[in-house]
Structure formats: C-alpha cells, structure tokens
Amino acid sequence: MTEVTATTVPGPSSRTPLRQSIELYLSSPLAVGALLLFLVIVLLAAFGPWIVPQNPYDLMQIDIMDGMLPPGTESPTYGLRYWLGTDDQGRDMLSAIVYGLRISLAVGVGSALLACTIGTLIGIIAAFIGGRTEAFIMRLVDLQLSFPAILIALMILSVLGSGVGNVVLAIVIVEWATYARTVRGAAMVERNREYIEAARGLALPAWRIALHHLLPNCLPPVVVIVTMQIARAIALEATLSFLGLGVPVTEPSLGLLIANGHSHILAGNYWVSLYPGLALLVTMAAINIVGDRVREILNPRNQS
Incomplete structure (x- = not known):
C-alpha cells in the first residue's frame, strides 16, 4: 500500500509592510547606529537637567573666576571637573551643550512637524479641488521656493524680532511649500485611482475622501x-x-554657543566653539543617515 505524503503549500507571507520596512532598516548597521545615536541625543536633551553637573544659566551656580578653563580642569570654586572646559562666563561647556540641544531639537522637530501638517493639508486641498485654487496655491509655492530659505527667515525675524516662537514661525513659513509641492504631486497620482472613484460613487463628503482615503496614500x-x-x-x-x-541669550541653542566662542578661536580657546559645533554636526549627521535609509526603504523602485 502506497503512502501519500502530504506536502505543505507555502502560503502568502505573514509579514506586514511595516514589519518588512523595519527588517530592511535593521539590515543596515550604519542606519541602526545612527538611529541609536539620535535616540541617545534625544534622551540626553530630555533628561539633561538631571544628568549634567551644572545649570549653566543659573547665576548661583557659575563663577566668572572659572572662565576659560581648558577641558579636564577642576573648578577651584565648586570642585567640579569641567570635562569640556568653560566659556568666558565660567559656564560648564558640557552642561551648556546639553541645554543647547534641548532648544535646538525642540525648535527643529517642532517647526518641521508643524510645517509638515500645514504643507500636507495645503497640498491635499490643491490636488483634490484643482482648478484655479490649485493654480493659485502652486504659483504661491513656486514663489516661495524661488527665494533662499535663509533670506526669507532673516526678513521675517528682522521684523518680528528674536525669540523661540518667532524662529519656529519663520522656519514654518520657509518649509511648508516643500511639503505642499510633494503632497500635491503624490495626490495628483492617487486622485484618479479606482478607490477614489469608488468613494465618490458612495457619495461620501469631499473632506472625508480627502482625509480618510487620499491622505493616507500620500x-x-x-x-x-x-x-x-x-x-x-x-x-x-x-x-x-x-x-x-x-x-535669545537666556535660551541659547547650539548656534548661539558657537557664536559665543567665535571670537575666542584665535586666542587658542578652541573648545568654546569646537564642542558645540561637533554636537551640532553629529546630531545632523545622525538625522540625515536615518532619513536616507527611510528614503531607500520607501522608494517604490527599490521594492520588489
């Protein structure tokens, strides 16, 4: 009597697109290292006041006599060891960099997300409505992108003045057009798909079609x-x-820390500008590497 061996037919993969994207990201050691580095920077900035030995902007914790101490010097006043040295006001550079990271990350992440929200909604509206509304919005986007970003930001801040809120507003005004153009291009492709026509056939409200059906695919x-x-x-x-x-100087970011030490470089006090500059460089490099890897994963040409 012949035995019939049952064979298992392989079914479709149980991996979701999100899981596949995560596995692709983790396959790059450089991208994983950049992500871990960025997470460390975020945690350091978030919990910095409980980690660093000094609040560099509390006048009760700094002494002008500790000014311009080189890296590794121990404070004769407070007994602290300044691993990255001090500036001309006696502030611990390590503590100042951590506090500066808080401002830089808050302004950068907050303004980018706000600009993303505004630009995405404007791009969806332009693509979904079309006609003169789309033409007007896209000509406004073209006008916005024709000027250098730094020039527009300088013009805005020269009128509004300095401040965290004004800087966020200036960056949002500079960046929203990039999101609007990208989302409009993606929405132009998606708005003629069958699922959009089906949603229209069900007599769904236009705002629901745009936000619940068109937006997720863009x-x-x-x-x-x-x-x-x-x-x-x-x-x-x-x-x-x-x-x-x-x-303002009461809430300095990494850029202001670099500016404070610019005049001391020729005097040999390199650490006042060098270490904040390195912190800024490492932060931006980590974000860019993560962004490059995400772009490679989400690029349709790289997906089989």
Missing part, C-alpha cells in the same frame, strides 16, 4: 521629507542664532 513621501527637513530646520535655526537673530 504619507510615504511625507515621512521621507520630514526626516530630512528636521535636520534642515535645526541647521537653519543654528544659522539664525549664530547671526544673532535666533533664540
């Missing part, structure tokens, strides 16, 4: 852009602060 390019624009927003904020039009 999000992959937005995710890619927002990861890149966060680094761009941090760099723009640092540039504005370096020029003296960014955050």
